[in-house]
Amino acid sequence: MRAVVTVILGFFMVQSFAQEIPMFVGTYTNKGSQGIYLYMFNTDSGEATLYSTTASNDPSFLARSSDGKMLYAVNEREDSTASLSSFAFDGDALSFVHAIPTGGGSPCHVAVSSRYPLAVVSNYGGGSLSVFQLEENGALGERTQYIVQEGSGPDKERQEASHVHSAFFSPDDKFVYVQNLGTDRITVYRIEKDKETYSLVEDSHIPTPPAGGPRHIAFDAKGKNLYVLLEMAAQIAHYTKEGKDWKLVETMSVNEDGYNGKNGGAEIKLSPDGQFLYASNRGDANSIALFEIEKSGKLIKSKVYPTNGVEPRNFNITPDGRFLLVANQSTDNITVFERDMSTGELKQTDNQIDVPTPVCIAF
Numbered sequence: 001m002r003a004v005v006t007v008i009l010g011f012f013m014v015q016s017f018a019q020e021i022p023m024f025v026g027t028y029t030n031k032g033s034q035g036i037y038l039y040m041f042n043t044d045s046g047e048a049t050l051y052s053t054t055a056s057n058d059p060s061f062l063a064r065s066s067d068g069k070m071l072y073a074v075n076e077r078e079d080s081t082a083s084l085s086s087f088a089f090d091g092d093a094l095s096f097v098h099a100i101p102t103g104g105g106s107p108c109h110v111a112v113s114s115r116y117p118l119a120v121v122s123n124y125g126g127g128s129l130s131v132f133q134l135e136e137n138g139a140l141g142e143r144t145q146y147i148v149q150e151g152s153g154p155d156k157e158r159q160e161a162s163h164v165h166s167a168f169f170s171p172d173d174k175f176v177y178v179q180n181l182g183t184d185r186i187t188v189y190r191i192e193k194d195k196e197t198y199s200l201v202e203d204s205h206i207p208t209p210p211a212g213g214p215r216h217i218a219f220d221a222k223g224k225n226l227y228v229l230l231e232m233a234a235q236i237a238h239y240t241k242e243g244k245d246w247k248l249v250e251t252m253s254v255n256e257d258g259y260n261g262k263n264g265g266a267e268i269k270l271s272p273d274g275q276f277l278y279a280s281n282r283g284d285a286n287s288i289a290l291f292e293i294e295k296s297g298k299l300i301k302s303k304v305y306p307t308n309g310v311e312p313r314n315f316n317i318t319p320d321g322r323f324l325l326v327a328n329q330s331t332d333n334i335t336v337f338e339r340d341m342s343t344g345e346l347k348q349t350d351n352q353i354d355v356p357t358p359v360c361i362a363f
Helices: 004-020
Strands: 018-028 035-042 047-054 061-064 070-075 084-090 094-100 104-113 119-125 127-132 139-146 162-169 175-180 183-194 195-208 212-220 225-230 237-241 245-253 265-270 276-281 289-291 299-306 311-316 323-328 333-339 345-349 358-362
Touching: 018 061, 018 094, 035 061, 061 084, 061 104, 061 358, 070 094, 070 104, 070 225, 084 104, 104 162, 119 265, 119 345, 139 195, 162 212, 175 212, 183 212, 183 323, 212 311, 225 265, 245 299, 276 311, 289 311, 299 345, 323 358, 333 358
Parallel strands: 265 311, 311 358
Antiparallel strands: 018 035, 018 358, 035 047, 061 070, 070 084, 084 094, 104 119, 119 127, 119 162, 127 139, 162 175, 175 183, 183 195, 212 225, 225 237, 237 245, 265 276, 276 289, 289 299, 311 323, 323 333, 333 345
16 A cells, blocks of 8 residues: 555656746846846746756847757857857756857857757847857857858848848758848858868848848748748748748738837747747837738737737747746746637736846746
8 A cells, every 4th residue: 555655646746846847037137137047837837936047147048959958048248258158957957068259249049950069149240150069968169150241221220230130940950041130131051061060051042021120030840931020020021932942922010900119029939839820029019919820821810919018028938838938128027828729829827927137038
């Protein structure tokens, strides 16, 4: 009987532990933030418990390795301290490993390949890419490439020069798509290998709507539909793959009909099941929009929700798809929404998380 009780208790302990997943929050450190905040997020209740903090200067964007053992953070500085930092995570503690200067100012995004030992950093200031080789254990190796993009766009205030805003690996990890807000262009690089070194080789370009300002993108699982969030226009440009080319199908606003305030599109993500798409807008909107995705890939705008905070710079969805969390930079809070898995609709919970200047959430 005692053995049965032990087995039952052990089962419930495992079940309880499985409900807690690590959640990392990147911040700006000019308002008293410590750097990177580690929470344990309960995927049943939607509650988050602060577990630890790790010192880091302006870790404004975070990315985890595919095995979850490493965390990478860009240190968004304008001077020589602008760098990419790496941290080891053993499931309990986050430990600083290494930092390497990016060579460009204001790094604002980092992407890590799940197939190749590569990390790509986007430097907003100066419009450049920094490519890093990773060691077998995930630690940073040397910076192997520094690619400068040049050009400008029609908006003389925002697009006076090149501003690389993000780089995303394609679903098959064979290409890297680089969004340049300053030039209204996406540059596609293919990944090539020479002995033990991987490099990005320019392959093609995708023009985006003038004065839109491409910021982040999302692919469907098969890589046939590409959704581009235009920061300045607060629109989603939808492209479909035709042979080797991408064709612009439509552009859709992320705002309510009739909205005429300031815009600042920030983040775009598909739900884990690929049936819904979400996009946030800052400016005067402070909102997050929900789109249904038809089988063809076409978007249907469903609802626009207030984020109950100011400047929703980033959001993320829990791996199981049950919750969506929005980081409101200017009000020092993360809003926790519960997702209806069948309709994609959001319902705000009472589990608001207070954290200084949150700008990125990574699970």
